[in-house]
Amino acid sequence: MKRSFTLLALMASLGSGASLALATSPPPAPVITQNAAGAQQFTLSNGMTLIVQPDKRAPTAVHMVWVRVGSMDEVDGRSGLAHVLEHMMFKGTPTVPPGDFSRKVAALGGQENAFTNRDYTGYYQQIPAGKLEDVMRLESDRFAHNQWPDSEFKKEIEVIKEERRMRTDDNPRSSLMEQLNAATWQASPYHRPVVGWMGDLDSMQPDDARDFHKAWYVPENAAVVIAGDVDVEKVRQLAERYYGSIPKQALPERKPRPEPLQKGMRRVDFKAPAEQAYVLMSFKVPDLRNIVAPQASDKDAMALLMLSSVLSGYDGARLDRRLTQGPARVADAAFSGASVVARGPSTFMLGGVPSQGKTAKEVEDALRAEVARVAKEGVSEAELARVRTQWQASTVYERDSVFGQANDLGSNWVLGLPLDTNDRLLALLKTVTPAQVQDVAARYFGDDQMTVATLLPQPLTDADRAAQKRSAGQGKDGAVH
Structure with a gap:
């Protein structure tokens, strides 16, 4: 997905099973920082980050979930997993059948999509401000309870392989970039393509995606970002209700993989x-x-x-x-x-x-x-x-x-x-x-x-x-x- 990060770009991507009862006295969520434009950052009771940016100019809101996991967190033989899981996140939960997530967002008058790159995976919905709670309920459900049958994986992996063919294999310049990255980096995980090597996609199994979700989609490794016509305190309470009730879970150890000094062209x-x-x-x-x-x-x-x-x-x-x-x-x-x-x-x-x-x-x-x-x-x-x-x-x-x-x-x-x-x-x-x-x-x-x-x-x-x-x-x- 083409993304614009202003300056950073130039440095160049219903029904939750969690408790839905609003706590009468939610645990204090300290403001970590606040920027000049009014954005505030909180830590929810389970360690998940919440960032809220009020902007009252129009009755709309953007709801995003960012997960600090991308292709750099994969291992050899399992390249492409972060992107594969992004696709599978649209394939259901115990209460939302495959494909219904997108239909429900559309019924709310919203637009949604997702993206994966080397460093992160993200999901977003742009909706009328009054529908914010609905998408928080939906998104928190699939974050915590992503579930689908093997048959859905087997169909979707073929879609992803075709995506690889169209975006990389059939595009000489994209293929050249892939070759450049593979040659530039030896130890760094940046040597693997985000979409994955075709051989790894061929051998990938449903449990590979499930295990990746279980390991990395944990509160401490994610942030909910909301901007638009919203009230900060109300958003904080809703975030505790839908996201803060997701159980804590330890993150896998991230071992450093420093790149050896290159000693020749x-x-x-x-x-x-x-x-x-x-x-x-x-x-x-x-x-x-x-x-x-x-x-x-x-x-x-x-x-x-x-x-x-x-x-x-x-x-x-x-x-x-x-x-x-x-x-x-x-x-x-x-x-x-x-x-x-x-x-x-x-x-x-x-x-x-x-x-x-x-x-x-x-x-x-x-x-x-x-x-x-x-x-x-x-x-x-x-x-x-x-x-x-x-x-x-x-x-x-x-x-x-x-x-x-x-x-x-x-x-x-x-x-x-x-x-x-x-x-x-x-x-x-x-x-x-x-x-x-x-x-x-x-x-x-x-x-x-x-x-x-x-x-x-x-x-x-x-x-x-x-x-x-x-x-x-x-x-x-x-x-x-």
Whole structure:
């Protein structure tokens, strides 16, 4: 599912079996923090997080449940489980038959969906504010009591395998990205695709999904996020009623899986039926972990964010001007991206599509030359000012959307960031200097931390063209129900 996380994106996805009696004196739920826009965060009696963002401008509400589990929490041989379970969460509970969840939400006048990526899984409903309690009852039921027969799994796994074919196997560029990730990461679980390897999907069993749900869908590992025309205290009471009564359960131990130091360039040549070549380069870079008291590595990550936006963050940015325009153009498209905020390790990516008569190697060299130019000549304060202005505008614009507000709050929670991350980040990015951007351009783009994947086009058949046309309409970022 394509997702927009404002600034975080640029660092680049009835009838509960639980007790329904409202406690006459619910246990105190301390406010952990409150941001400038009025969002409040609580801890329910069972350890589940509740985040509420009042917005009275329209009589609507967004209800989301975020679970801190994604493909990075899988093990080899069981890739794709987080996404498979996302699909199975629509297949019923003891009181809601398969398929009825979506029908009930639609009957309430709402829209709903779900999404999975490396770091998390999420579920949401956008409904009239007066129907909030109904969707809380529904969602808490399937969170705690997801249940379905083996026959439902066997049907749905075939749907997921077809989804993999359409989004990845029949899409050369998506396949190339999959190959790049597999080559970039050795120990990190990021080397596995979110949708899973086809062989793992072939061998997956119903109990694999049930066990995954039992292990990770526990109160301590989830957050309920609600934004819209709501009363905070009433929402807190409803959350205790429907979610707080779910029994506590210990989380599995998450063992660190640090990536070994890369000691030389890695290359992947990938052959697939395609019209054009394509090149992707991945460089290992520092993570942005602490925005409250940034350390040296955090400051480098922010400077890398700035570098990425200077290179391709707006129409007419450096890569656009120098690689895709004018008589010396080498690329039909060129881009950069700094993925520095995640539960796992971070990368800076460069990529491009050769123009007619040019090669992938020429595009690769031209992309690296632009980074080297920044390392040698630096960037101007005017370029950084333009980037800051755009980020400020995008943050303000996103807050006009109730869904955008809930989405930001949930993604911040999943990544262990404070509620006011966007405001803090904007303030910190204003402190990044041209000298810092020049410095990271000089230090993080050598051969040893670089992985290159190149699509080598093969002749296209009519069947290939038809398959790729079908694939073109599918989402590419993460996976979605």
